Amino acid sequence: MxxxxxxxxALSAVAALGxxxxxxxxxxxxxxxxxxxxxxxxxxxGTLVVDKSFxxxxxxxxxxxxxxxxxxxxxxxxxxxxxxxxxxxRTEPLIASDMQQSDDAKxxxxxxxxxxxxxxxxxxxxxxxxxxxxxxxxxKGSPSFLLDGVSISSPDxxxxxxESETPNAAIPAxxxxxxxxxxxxxxxxxxxxxDSPQAAKKDKAEKFLNTTSAGSGPYELERFSTTTQxxxxxxxxxxxxxxxxxxxxxxxxxxxxxxxxxxxxxxSQLALDLSGDQVAGLEKTLQVQTTPSPNVVFLLAxxxxxxxxVTSKPEFREAMRKAIDYPRFVELGGRGxxxxxxxxxxxxxxxxxxxxxxxxxxxxxxxxVEEGGLAGKAVKLEYPSDLTLNGLSFAPLAQRIQAxxxxxGLKIELxxxxxxxxxxxxxxxxxxxGLWYWGPxxxxxxDYLVFTPGQLVGLRAxxxxxxxPELEDLAKQAAATIGDERAPLYQDLQRxxxxxxxxxxxxxxxxxxxAAKGVEGLTFNPTWTVDxxxxxxxx
Amino acid sequence: MAEPSERPGSDGxxxxxxxxxxxxxxxxxxLRFVGRRLLALVPLGIxxxxxxxxxxxxxxxxxxxxxLGQRAVDDPAIVAAFREEHGLDKPLPQQYxxxxxxxxxxxxxxxxxxxxxxxxxxAEYVPATLELAFAAILIxxxxxxxxxxxxxxxxxxxxxxxxxxxxxxxxxxxxxxLALVAFYVFFYKLGWLPGTGRLDPTAVAPPAxxxxxxxxxxxxxxxxxxxxxxxxxxxxxxxxxAFTVGLLVRFVRSAVLEVLEQDYVRTARAKGLPTRxxxxxxxxxxxxxxxxxxxxxxxxSLLSGTVLVETIFxxxxxxxxxxxxxxxxxxxxxxxxxxxxxxxxxxxxxxxDVLYGFLDPRIRVA
Numbered sequence: 001m002x003x004x005x006x007x008x009x010a011l012s013a014v015a016a017l018g019x020x021x022x023x024x025x026x027x028x029x030x031x032x033x034x035x036x037x038x039x040x041x042x043x044x045x046g047t048l049v050v051d052k053s054f055x056x057x058x059x060x061x062x063x064x065x066x067x068x069x070x071x072x073x074x075x076x077x078x079x080x081x082x083x084x085x086x087x088x089x090r091t092e093p094l095i096a097s098d099m100q101q102s103d104d105a106k107x108x109x110x111x112x113x114x115x116x117x118x119x120x121x122x123x124x125x126x127x128x129x130x131x132x133x134x135x136x137x138x139x140k141g142s143p144s145f146l147l148d149g150v151s152i153s154s155p156d157x158x159x160x161x162x163e164s165e166t167p168n169a170a171i172p173a174x175x176x177x178x179x180x181x182x183x184x185x186x187x188x189x190x191x192x193x194x195d196s197p198q199a200a201k202k203d204k205a206e207k208f209l210n211t212t213s214a215g216s217g218p219y220e221l222e223r224f225s226t227t228t229q230x231x232x233x234x235x236x237x238x239x240x241x242x243x244x245x246x247x248x249x250x251x252x253x254x255x256x257x258x259x260x261x262x263x264x265x266x267x268s269q270l271a272l273d274l275s276g277d278q279v280a281g282l283e284k285t286l287q288v289q290t291t292p293s294p295n296v297v298f299l300l301a302x303x304x305x306x307x308x309x310v311t312s313k314p315e316f317r318e319a320m321r322k323a324i325d326y327p328r329f330v331e332l333g334g335r336g337x338x339x340x341x342x343x344x345x346x347x348x349x350x351x352x353x354x355x356x357x358x359x360x361x362x363x364x365x366x367x368x369v370e371e372g373g374l375a376g377k378a379v380k381l382e383y384p385s386d387l388t389l390n391g392l393s394f395a396p397l398a399q400r401i402q403a404x405x406x407x408x409g410l411k412i413e414l415x416x417x418x419x420x421x422x423x424x425x426x427x428x429x430x431x432x433x434g435l436w437y438w439g440p441x442x443x444x445x446x447d448y449l450v451f452t453p454g455q456l457v458g459l460r461a462x463x464x465x466x467x468x469p470e471l472e473d474l475a476k477q478a479a480a481t482i483g484d485e486r487a488p489l490y491q492d493l494q495r496x497x498x499x500x501x502x503x504x505x506x507x508x509x510x511x512x513x514x515a516a517k518g519v520e521g522l523t524f525n526p527t528w529t530v531d532x533x534x535x536x537x538x539x
Numbered sequence: 540m541a542e543p544s545e546r547p548g549s550d551g552x553x554x555x556x557x558x559x560x561x562x563x564x565x566x567x568x569x570l571r572f573v574g575r576r577l578l579a580l581v582p583l584g585i586x587x588x589x590x591x592x593x594x595x596x597x598x599x600x601x602x603x604x605x606x607l608g609q610r611a612v613d614d615p616a617i618v619a620a621f622r623e624e625h626g627l628d629k630p631l632p633q634q635y636x637x638x639x640x641x642x643x644x645x646x647x648x649x650x651x652x653x654x655x656x657x658x659x660x661x662a663e664y665v666p667a668t669l670e671l672a673f674a675a676i677l678i679x680x681x682x683x684x685x686x687x688x689x690x691x692x693x694x695x696x697x698x699x700x701x702x703x704x705x706x707x708x709x710x711x712x713x714x715x716x717l718a719l720v721a722f723y724v725f726f727y728k729l730g731w732l733p734g735t736g737r738l739d740p741t742a743v744a745p746p747a748x749x750x751x752x753x754x755x756x757x758x759x760x761x762x763x764x765x766x767x768x769x770x771x772x773x774x775x776x777x778x779x780x781a782f783t784v785g786l787l788v789r790f791v792r793s794a795v796l797e798v799l800e801q802d803y804v805r806t807a808r809a810k811g812l813p814t815r816x817x818x819x820x821x822x823x824x825x826x827x828x829x830x831x832x833x834x835x836x837x838x839x840s841l842l843s844g845t846v847l848v849e850t851i852f853x854x855x856x857x858x859x860x861x862x863x864x865x866x867x868x869x870x871x872x873x874x875x876x877x878x879x880x881x882x883x884x885x886x887x888x889x890x891x892d893v894l895y896g897f898l899d900p901r902i903r904v905a
Contacts, residue, residue, distance in 0.1 A: 049740050058654050065611065140620035142611045200620040206654065226653050227664070227855040229740060250740045254853045257719070258735050261727040267734055386866065420600035420868050427604060427612070441610050456613055 045537025047248040048519070049268040054253035056226045060209040061132070061181035063141035067529060070178045071272075072251060074528040075232055077181020077215035078240075080110050080129065080160070081172055085534070086291070086523040088443035089349050091172045095124055095182055095216070096160070099175075105167040105482045108175075110160045117239040118184045118216045126154040131185035131195045133162070138199035143179035146442065167480035170444035177442055178528055184214040218244040218533040227253055232532075245521070245536035256391060260514075269516040269537075272529060275391020276334020279512045286514050287522060290336035293390050293511035294345040294443065294526035299324075299401065299504040300426075300434040304462035308432040310379050311502075312462075315372025316410075320433075321358050321504050322365035323408040329400050329506055333392060336510025342494030343438070343451050343505045347526060350445035350478075350490025358498055358505070365408040375409040382425060383435040385416035390509040397506075398435050429462045443526045445490040449475050451503055452493075461502040471496050569893070576889045583881055585639070591877045592635050595870050602627060602868045606651045625651055625871075638874070647878070648871030652863055657875035660860060665879060666750020667737060668849070668856030672841050674776035676834060679783035684830065686784070687791025688818060694796065702788055709785025714844045718778045718851040725774055732774050735853035739767045775852040779844050783837045790833045794826035801825075827898045835891035842880060 056068040061077050064070065081091040081099065093099070096110035116124040130152050137147040149165040162171055174180065185193070191212075192204030213221035218240065219232035229252040234244035254262060259271035260278050263286060279288050301311040301320060310316055330339050341352035369375050381402060383394040395416065402412040412433070417425070425431050438457065441447050450456035452475040454465025465472070474496065478489040497503060513530055515522050520536040602625070603618045611617045622628040626637060626648075641648060647657035690702040726734040737752050738744060742764050745755040752768035798804060799822060807817045845858035857876060864872035 047741055051735075057652060063654075140617045142607050142617070144617055145610045145614045148614065200624075225855070227859060228736060228853075248741075252736060252740055252853065253855070254735050255850055258722060258851065258853065261723065262734055265727055265730065265734075267726075268740075418600070418866070420605040420866065421598060423604045424600055427601075456610070 045246050047250060048246040048270065048532070048535060048537065050249065050251045050270040050272065050532065051254040051259040051262050051268045052251055052272045053255055053259070054226060056230065056253075058206055058210060059213070059221060059224055059230070060141075060206040061179050061183060061215075062136040062139045062143065062203075063206055065142035065179055068251070070528045071530065071532065072221075072230055072232065073178035073181050074217075074531055075219040075249065075533040076213045076217045076221055077178060077183065078116065078124070078217050079178060079180050079182065080175040082176050083443070083525060083527065085531070086347075086525050088173065088347060088526050091176050094176075095129065096175075099172065101172070101482060103482070105169045105171075105480055106164045108162045108164075108171045110162070110175075112158050112160060114158070115239055116216055117237065118187075118214065119220050119235045119237065120184070120187075121237060122184060122186070124182060124184075124216050126157055126160050128185045129160045129182055130154045131188070131193075132182045133160075133180060134195035135183070135188075135193060135199055135203065136180055138195060138197050139203050140200040143177070146174045146177060146179065168446070169479065169482045169486060170442055170446040173442045173444035176527065181215055181217070183209070184216075187214040218242070219249060222248070225253075229253065242534065244533060249532050251532075263514055263516070266516065269519055270522075270530070270535075271514045273391065274512045274514050276336055276510050276512065278391060279514055280335065282514055285517070287517055287519065289513040289515075289522055289524060290510050291524045292336065292338045292346055292508040294347060294508070295389055295437045295439045296340045296343055296345055296508055297389070297397065297435070297437045297506045298340070298343065299506060300431065300436060300457075300461045301502045301504075302429065302432050302434075302462050303464075303467065303502045304429070307430060307462060308379065310374055310377045311432050313372045313374065314500075315368045316374055316379075317500070317502055319365045319368035319372070319374065319408060319410060320405060321498075322361040322368065323410070324358070324401065324404045324504065324506070325360050326358065326506070329397070329404075332396055332400060333390075333507050333509040336512065338508050338510075340505035340508050342491075343497060343503060344445050344448045344490060344494060345440065345508055345526070348440070348443055348445055350487045350494070352491055352494050352498075356491075356495060356498070360404075362408055369409040376411050378411045378413055379432050380415040381412050381433045381435060382415045382417065382422055382431045384419035384422040387419045389437050390511055392509050394435060401435060426460055429460050431460075434460075440526060445486065446479055448490075449479055451497060451501065457503075463502055468496075468500060471500070569896070573889060573893070576885060576892075580882065580885055583885065584642070584878055587877050587881045588638065588642070588874050589635070591874050592638070592870070595868060595873055596631060598868065600868050602651055602870065605867045606869070625649065638871075642878075647875040650864070650872040650875075651869045652867045652872065657871045660872065661857070661875055661879055662750070664855060664857045664860045666747075667854060668842070668845050668858060670751040670753065670772065671776055671779060671845060671848070671854060671856060672838070674772050675779035675783065675841055676838070678776055678780040679787055679837075680830075680834070682780070683784045683787025684791050684823075687788045688795055688823070690788060690792040691795035691799065692814075692818070699792075702792075706785040706788040709781045709788075711785075712781060714778060714782065715847040715851065717781055718775070718848050721774055721778050722851060733767070733771050734774075737768060737771050737854065738764065739771075742767045775848050775854055779841060779848050782840065782844070783834070786837060787830065787833060790829055791826060794829045795822050798822045798825040824898070828895060831891055831894050831898065835887050838887045839884060842883065 052068055054068050055066040057066055058064050059069060059072060061073050064073055078095045080094060080096040082094040084092050095112060095116050097113040098111040100109045112126045112129060118124060133147060133152045137144055151163045153161050155161060164171060188205045191208035194202040196202060210224045216239065218235055218238045220235050222231040222233045224230050229250050231248055231250045234247050238244060256273040256278065260274055262268040263271040282288050299320060301317055302308050303312050305312045326339050330337050338346060339357050341354055341357035344351050381398055383398045385395060387394055398414055402414055405412050426434055426436060452458050453463045453467040453472055474493050478486065478493055481489055511524055513522055513524055518537060521534040525531060603621050604612050607617060607621060626634055638648060645658065649655065650657050650660055653660055686702055690699045693699050722734060725732045733739065745752065745759040745761055745764055748755050748758050753765060753772065756764035756768055804817060804821055807821055845856055846862055848854065849856045849858035850862065857879065860872065861876045864876060
């Protein structure tokens, strides 16, 4: 009797496991642009499943600044301006039908269009815009710095004015950032929202915005999770011309190696974190879009003799710049990686041409080492050991730098540390030699003025104000210039940085978007990675 | 079987001493034993939080730098708001005492990375990990005990030799490697099982009752979701169980062999009892104590294994949460996870001790 029961129990367990295996939704091998539940021709397709390694914290636009948050917010919240697909050198209207800028780059006047509507049908007004932007500024969240020194007002019901204390030619690019997404004032206020200067303490709307979206974008938030998956449903009454391409979009938290297998099996339709090595050979069955990412890997040599008697010498800067075998270094980035000609990425206004990129000259490097008496003097090269950038680990990059610098007579000791620890030393300006990257806060060359003396990253190399007055004047001039004159100024600035600064721009690793063949409209954008709302499930 | 609550447990028996039966307050030694062990959680919890608090603060890293963007972290107003929001602007002893005070009120603080109470995070992630761990234990018990008995009965035969290799492989295979291979073979190549997550992406999660997707979907009467949840559980739980199965096969084999040579087994054989009855009634019962010991011991390694398995299978459990918390210096979350793990260890040890009493009357009497 007992034996029979035991046997039945064991059999049931085995059967359950077997059935689980057979009864599972077997991954399809089709590469259509959506789930098997795709819709009819002309209408939205079924579900788009996107795999992303999450860094998601919140979906409150005023508090989000992580790549995953920006991707999702782009589909939910409209902004005053936007970028045409992947081109970040110019903006185009979205909630604002028009923008006028003053010649001194301080005043920006936006005309609010009258046909934009929130998901509940209420019109988007200048009041909503002012509330949204003031809230971003005052909650003191991660994106608040975007509006530092900027006042927001609305002189009439159709106009919003942004006024910057200092010349700020980056305002149009900032206005296109999903963190400046327009929320519905009435709804957000009713749920604890506040835009007053005390909003850092008073605003309690984050929890609400993590459950319900209050935007006018093509999609609405359906379910939010920072660890599993966040889903959006199409905004049926979207006011824009381009209607949502899918009924649902699900963004799942999946590590990169599994993303590859998922998209290959048709379990997902889009993978966002694959490295150059991982995408090799995928073109046969999938779309692979490889573009240089806007992240620039660079080398920093501390300019302070107190921190390093070696790296602070001009001869060291000269030697490191000339010692590096750039093409071999770029090879480490895999297919699609490019040498960074300057500190401003290749797709931004003011980027340098390839011809301006630093080149190796081992003899000149050796001469500099000899002249400075640097041979054999140990220098610590610090880098974040647990950070991966576009699928790249920093360890092999640091090893290559070490090999190149030692080949000209320098002595380099590798000093890896977890990113949270390494950041401390980097930010405090205590690193002798550091290998880091800069990802743009907004796609405008003004974001790179931080590499000049006395500015944010300049100070991390102890490159103090007054270290290069000519360069600093040029930086001031660039910041206050608008229009076509900006590009040559920023190019000049970078050529000078390449000659004298304690920074060496090295590489832009590739950014890979891998999608099912049937997904249409795939374009990489440096701010929001991919515009999910622009995707269509064709095939 | 006598009720265990009327008999002392292993520790309780030793503590009760003579004349216990005369005093009513000593009538429930098991309860006292359990109560004492639970009380021990208080100093243990304080110790755990103190150690993790000190260690996390000793690490040369700034939670603000780890959690805010590169520009935001250089804006003093934003950093000040972040520090104030998370209580980081207070002196360290005050931070710790405040934390302890909050724990008493059931408040473990707010996670810096998920921006919500750690208690809510744990309530979401712990059931996911427990579902995985229990499934792994279940698989381990079924396979480990079954195969261990088989190996003992077929001692030194080809099956025993084969199982010896099998258990060696199970014990020595790195979990992350096995997880990657299993994912590749069963999901990608064969397509037999789903890959990442707890449910199909389009499946609607059942209303949370236990937090176990399998049980909750059954409670909701949603069979499709149940199958989805069960199918998603097979690969990660199987991978997690590999080590335990390997270990159990070895332990059960040797325990059973030892019992098989006992006089009472020989007597049972001489009396003509069928082998299966001997195994079930005498051998397995006697071998169950070492089995429980091993399962209790490996529960800890199971929990540490979840960090890797959960990452590879995108399983939203405590392992992933712990990893993300550690890399972002999310102190409240790190301490919350440490406390949870401490409680699990105490609970498992307690359960093992109580189970001893059930399984072996000699321990109860001792």
